[in-house]
Amino acid sequence: MNYTKNESAVYELEQLVEDLRQTLIERLNPRAVILAGSFGRGEVTVEMNGESLEFTSDCEVVIVDDRLPLKNTIVSEIEAGFRNKYGLDLDISGVKNTLQFHLGYFGPTINNYDLKYGSETIYGPDLTDEIPEFTPKEVPIWEGIREMFNRMIEVCRVYKNDPTKKKLFYWLDKLVFACQDALLLQFDQYDPSYEVRASLLEDIELQNEGISVRIEDLVDLCREALDRKLYGYTGIRNSSKSYWNQVQKVCNSVFKFTLIQELEIHADDYSNFPKQYLTKDLTDYIRMPGRNRSIQNLWSLAKFVGVYHELPTPSLIRKCRSQLAHEIYAVIPLLFFSQEYESLRSGAHLDVVSERVGEMCEVDFPDQSTNDKWRYLVDRVVYLWKRLCW
Numbered sequence: 001m002n003y004t005k006n007e008s009a010v011y012e013l014e015q016l017v018e019d020l021r022q023t024l025i026e027r028l029n030p031r032a033v034i035l036a037g038s039f040g041r042g043e044v045t046v047e048m049n050g051e052s053l054e055f056t057s058d059c060e061v062v063i064v065d066d067r068l069p070l071k072n073t074i075v076s077e078i079e080a081g082f083r084n085k086y087g088l089d090l091d092i093s094g095v096k097n098t099l100q101f102h103l104g105y106f107g108p109t110i111n112n113y114d115l116k117y118g119s120e121t122i123y124g125p126d127l128t129d130e131i132p133e134f135t136p137k138e139v140p141i142w143e144g145i146r147e148m149f150n151r152m153i154e155v156c157r158v159y160k161n162d163p164t165k166k167k168l169f170y171w172l173d174k175l176v177f178a179c180q181d182a183l184l185l186q187f188d189q190y191d192p193s194y195e196v197r198a199s200l201l202e203d204i205e206l207q208n209e210g211i212s213v214r215i216e217d218l219v220d221l222c223r224e225a226l227d228r229k230l231y232g233y234t235g236i237r238n239s240s241k242s243y244w245n246q247v248q249k250v251c252n253s254v255f256k257f258t259l260i261q262e263l264e265i266h267a268d269d270y271s272n273f274p275k276q277y278l279t280k281d282l283t284d285y286i287r288m289p290g291r292n293r294s295i296q297n298l299w300s301l302a303k304f305v306g307v308y309h310e311l312p313t314p315s316l317i318r319k320c321r322s323q324l325a326h327e328i329y330a331v332i333p334l335l336f337f338s339q340e341y342e343s344l345r346s347g348a349h350l351d352v353v354s355e356r357v358g359e360m361c362e363v364d365f366p367d368q369s370t371n372d373k374w375r376y377l378v379d380r381v382v383y384l385w386k387r388l389c390w
Helices: 007-028 037-041 072-086 100-106 110-117 141-159 165-186 194-202 215-231 240-263 270-278 293-306 314-321 324-338 347-358 370-388
Strands: 032-036 046-049 052-055 059-064 090-095 120-123
Touching (some): 007 032, 007 052, 007 120, 032 037, 032 110, 072 090, 100 110, 141 165, 141 240, 141 324, 141 370, 240 324, 293 324
Antiparallel strands (some): 032 059, 032 120
16 A cells, blocks of 8 residues: 655655564564554654655554563564654554454453554554454544643643644644534444545535634645645645634634533633543443543543552642542643734633642742743643553
8 A cells, every 4th residue: 555645755665664574573573563543544743855755653562462461572672663764653552362352351442443444554464354343423522622632732832842734734633623523423424534534525514603714725735734744744835823812713713612512511711621521421431441530530540650650649649539530631732822923812810720730740930931830731631641541
């Protein structure tokens, strides 16, 4: 298969994937190797810089084997080797010999749909056939909401570090695609391919009194983001400020529309959003097994300890009366929508974020400007988001 729409890089990518395949076989001796994400879909964002490949996409690799977990030292060596040789970031993960557990364990998620219908097995038997069939209609709308939450905080994380124009546009494009996915799921539509999803979006008609979503605006942004996704980020026409404002405006409309449709939340002022969101029945808004708040919190704390090797603070333990992951999600829109490009729209939102985050970890920003407070709180929320959200 071709791994990219950029014809000038097709041959070089084929050679890279073969190098990756041989390296994984020699170093890990797996039962099967699956390319997921943009490599699995054939939509790698890559440009030729002279004779070298210049990647915007990373490469998601799923190793199927019973000898788990994978040896971190070997995985780290492989990832470092390809980063140095090709400038490509690998994301290597392992799953058990059978993939049937995927749907039963994690449910019908966007990731599982992409893995089953939008991946490429480059070594061993095609075990994705073992994932039971399911349709976009079975993927919960929560998957789209969660994706929007995640992209919002990632945009904030990148923006606060004064990124290059290319990097900022890349993450804003990711948020545009998340808005697209959230809408498609509400109409029982989805496809692993960005290109197909853009076409599906054009056929959607939105009707809801009291909320204005101009589908044409989102379609235009998706087409623009898709062009960069497929053919690269050379020659970006818009200014960073203009694109930031466009994306934020459309995201605000789609997010509010989704909240009304799915949760009957009217978020006129995001200062009230955490309280509105957390008083809703979020029983099914989960990623890990166990439709129970205590079990979900155990999963979050297990990640805190097992992955990041940190002990939760007493204040975090006390907060387990609520569902920890949703406490984090609840403040993310306040951070994203409070920040205009190069200026802060609402300092009042920061007081709400500070109060709620301060109940889970230390928050201390004396004598800082409002913009510095925003950056500090982004750091605090990202810290908790990585450790508590699955």
